[in-house]
Amino acid sequence: MSDSFPRKSPPIDGAPVSRSAGLLTKGSVILGLFVLWLVMYFGVRFFLEANPELERGIRMLLAFTPTPVFALFLWSFVQGIRSSDELERRIQLEALAVAFPLGVLLLTTLGLMQRAVELKFEDWSYNHVSPFFGFFYLIGILLARRRYT
Amino acid sequence: MRNRLKVLRAERDWSQAELAERVDVSRQTINAIETGKYDPSLPLAFTLARLFDVPLEGIFFPGESSEREKTA
Secondary structure (H helix, E strand, C coil), X not given: CHHHCCCCCCCECCECCCHHHHHHHHHHHHHHHHHHHHHHHHHHHHXXXXXXXXXXXXXXXXXXXXXXXXXXXXXXHHHHHHCXXXXXXXXXXXXXXXXXXXXXXXHHHHHHHHHHCCCCCCCCCHHHHHHHHHHHHHHHHHHHHHHHC | CEECXXXXXXXXXXXXXXXXXXXXXXXXXXXXXXXXXXXXXXXXHHHHHHHHCCCHHHCEECXXXXXXXXXX
């Protein structure tokens, strides 16, 4: 009886795909999209810095070119979380529960610092805080994985 | 919450990966449940109970798991 228990994801054409293999594929797509966005972001950034004479409209248009790739990354990330099992969703939730408040803390502290002293653009600006969001997310993931695995 | 998942799985000679595939979760989830680091949702608990053909309280019962007692 127990052997005939219906599985949530029945094998297709006799070629079962394990959950871990499916997650690996989805994870690769998500990571690939993120890397593509990073490449586009830095490509556009360096191009804009190297070509200050470009027309304003074109510069603004270029600034938005990485956005669709990031939107695709975000969509695939959310889809990935939705298709994860409950423990992975818990881990992701706890990781974001760490990363988001830390990100808010960083931004608000920078805002206060800006009022307290004059922060120079080349030292601290919005250009420099973005890597911290990824760092905070990684801290959250490490803490959550350590707790549950 | 304590559970007998490891015992039930061993009785059927299933690996964690096999059980995980049968209930459509990751092996890590099964491991986390067995070690008491994670309490499953009600749907997953019922799925496990149906799979092992035992009532819910035949797998899960109140009390701190030994793993949690160690970390408490």
